[in-house]
Amino acid sequence: MVDDPEESEGAQRELVPSELDEFTHVEMRLLFEESAHLVHFAKSMQCKMLAGILLLFGGLIVVAEYTATNQTFVKNIVIVSLLVGATSIYCIVIFQLWQNTEREKQRFIMSHFSNVAQENFGMKFSTEANIHRYTLLLFMNVGIIIGNGVLIMVLSRLYN
Numbered sequence: 001m002v003d004d005p006e007e008s009e010g011a012q013r014e015l016v017p018s019e020l021d022e023f024t025h026v027e028m029r030l031l032f033e034e035s036a037h038l039v040h041f042a043k044s045m046q047c048k049m050l051a052g053i054l055l056l057f058g059g060l061i062v063v064a065e066y067t068a069t070n071q072t073f074v075k076n077i078v079i080v081s082l083l084v085g086a087t088s089i090y091c092i093v094i095f096q097l098w099q100n101t102e103r104e105k106q107r108f109i110m111s112h113f114s115n116v117a118q119e120n121f122g123m124k125f126s127t128e129a130n131i132h133r134y135t136l137l138l139f140m141n142v143g144i145i146i147g148n149g150v151l152i153m154v155l156s157r158l159y160n
Contacts, residue, residue, distance in 0.1 A: 013115070013116070013119075015114060015115065015116055016114060016115040017114050018112060018113050018114050018117075019112075020112055020113075028109050028112055028113070031105070031109055032106060032109045032110070035102045035103075035105045035106050035109070036102075036106065038098070038102045039099050039102045039103065039106075042095040042096075042098045042099045042102070043095075043099065045095050046092050046095045046096070046137075046140060049088055049091055049092055049095075050088075050092070050140050050143055050144065053084065053085065053088045053144055053147065054143065054144075054147045056084065057081060057085075057147040057148060057150070057151045060077050060080075060081055060151055061150075061151055061154050061155075063077065064077050064154070064155050064158065065154075065158075068158045074155055074158060077151075077155065078151075078152055078155055081148050081151050081152070082148065085144050085145070085147070085148040088144055089141050089144055089145075092137065092140050092141060092144075093137070093141075096133070096134075096137050099133075106121070107121075
């Protein structure tokens with residue numbers, strides 16, 4: 001027989017409430033919710049930027065197909081696509097760094113909440129979450145590079 005109820009399976013852990021006063025607790029909850037909203041916003045901006053840049057590359061291919069006689073214009077499209085691609089990769093990385101900052105804020109805020117809230121927040125291992133985040137970031141950046149490469153290959157085909 002187990003003497004310590006925490007050691008037995010299915011035993012309830014004792015709730016250790018937050019030491020914050022009511023107003024500070026509400027303030028911390030609002031800060032946490034705002035931070036979570038900002039993480040969601042940054043993620044959606046990353047996805048929209050990826051979709052937008054790939055659509056732009058597709059549009060540039062169509063424009064180049066119809067203006068293939070103007071070689072200078074098509075060369076300028078290549079330069080613009082490289083600049084826009086590099087800028088979008090930079091922005092996607094900035095959005096990732098912004099998410100990391102917001103997650104640090106969330107960890108700090110969560111450290112002031114009850115033990116149950118802290119355990120729930122820490123359910124997913126941070127190493128696993130980081131692997132997922134940075135794998136997606138890598139795929140987004142590779143997608144932009146491949147899209148730009150396809151654009152350049154199509155444009156080079158127009159002159160060979």
